[in-house]
Amino acid sequence: MKLVTIKKEGKHVLGVKMENGLIDLEEALRENPNNQVHTNIMEVIAGGNDALSVIKDYIANLPTNNKPNYIRDEEEVEWGPCVTQPNKIICVGLNYRKHADETKSPYPEVPILFSKFNNTLTGHKCEIAVPKVTQRLDYEVELGIVIGREAKYVGKEKALDHVFGYCTANDLSARDLQKKTHQWLLGKTCDDFSPIGPYLVTADEVSNPNNLQLKTYVNGEKRQDSNTSDMIFYVDEIVSYISQHMTLTPGDVILTGTPEGVIIGYPLEKRVYLKPGDVVTVEVEKLGTLTNKLIEE
Numbered sequence: 001m002k003l004v005t006i007k008k009e010g011k012h013v014l015g016v017k018m019e020n021g022l023i024d025l026e027e028a029l030r031e032n033p034n035n036q037v038h039t040n041i042m043e044v045i046a047g048g049n050d051a052l053s054v055i056k057d058y059i060a061n062l063p064t065n066n067k068p069n070y071i072r073d074e075e076e077v078e079w080g081p082c083v084t085q086p087n088k089i090i091c092v093g094l095n096y097r098k099h100a101d102e103t104k105s106p107y108p109e110v111p112i113l114f115s116k117f118n119n120t121l122t123g124h125k126c127e128i129a130v131p132k133v134t135q136r137l138d139y140e141v142e143l144g145i146v147i148g149r150e151a152k153y154v155g156k157e158k159a160l161d162h163v164f165g166y167c168t169a170n171d172l173s174a175r176d177l178q179k180k181t182h183q184w185l186l187g188k189t190c191d192d193f194s195p196i197g198p199y200l201v202t203a204d205e206v207s208n209p210n211n212l213q214l215k216t217y218v219n220g221e222k223r224q225d226s227n228t229s230d231m232i233f234y235v236d237e238i239v240s241y242i243s244q245h246m247t248l249t250p251g252d253v254i255l256t257g258t259p260e261g262v263i264i265g266y267p268l269e270k271r272v273y274l275k276p277g278d279v280v281t282v283e284v285e286k287l288g289t290l291t292n293k294l295i296e297e
Contacts (some may be wrong), residue, residue, distance in 0.1 A: 091257075120193040146167060167201065172193040173193070
């Protein structure tokens with residue numbers, strides 16, 4: 001199932017992607033009431049398979065003739081982040097071999113972790129203001145993991161059982177701010193620096209998260225083209241490793257690193273950083289395409 005967040009009347013509403021558009025569950029429930037159906041993505045994630053089964057059964061019995069009001073065109077909706085209120089956003093740095101190579105960095109022996117905050121979350125087609133404090137804004141296509149079950153001291157062999165689903169993400173990075181200190185936090189946490197979506201795809205639709213194609217386009221020009229198979233630490237290893245140090249809870253988002261092709265990996269004379277007016281599109285196989293336009297702050 002592909003779940004979406006629709007921004008409507010100042011709030012986030014749950015939607016489901018179908019072949020003929022998006023089902024706005026709030027609108028559908030007005031016409032076809034069912035008090036067991038959640039309309040908040042965080043409640044669905046916490047409810048797990050039981051909550052998903054209720055939604056599937058409900059949708060299967062909805063009338064869809066003549067395109068009812070609750071079916072929305074994707075081009076018409078205002079998108080929100082596919083996960084709206086994660087307790088934690090944890091990122092993995094230097095997790096692709098070729099990306100480490102292009103930045104002349106040694107392969108890490110354990111996952112390099114840093115955090116982002118909820119102020120960085122935004123959605124598909126949302127405009128992102130380039131902060132006045134940076135001159136070196138870079139893109140990073142990433143596979144996002146969304147936790148579905150509490151995980152603490154989980155082994156690799158059980159780690160994927162704790163994953164609710166996956167999403168496409170862009171870990172925007174202000175390289176000048178990132179390099180100011182040994183901590184990367186400042187360059188990673190400006191407003192809207194974590195667009196995620198458009199879909200939160202449930203884990204059952206992704207047979208192998210360690211073999212997905214990733215791409216980035218800037219103004220239509222391909223910049224990144226790789227595969228999650230190049231990750232140094234795979235999804236099960238990442239979830240297991242983090243769970244040894246902190247409790248992962250439903251809705252937590254893990255960004256798993258970016259492949260080669262980022263601007264900072266170019267020779268100095270070829271580094272042209274992102275600027276207002278640029279359109280950045282990132283995509284992950286099976287998870288959808290996420291596009292944002294940069295504007296002046």
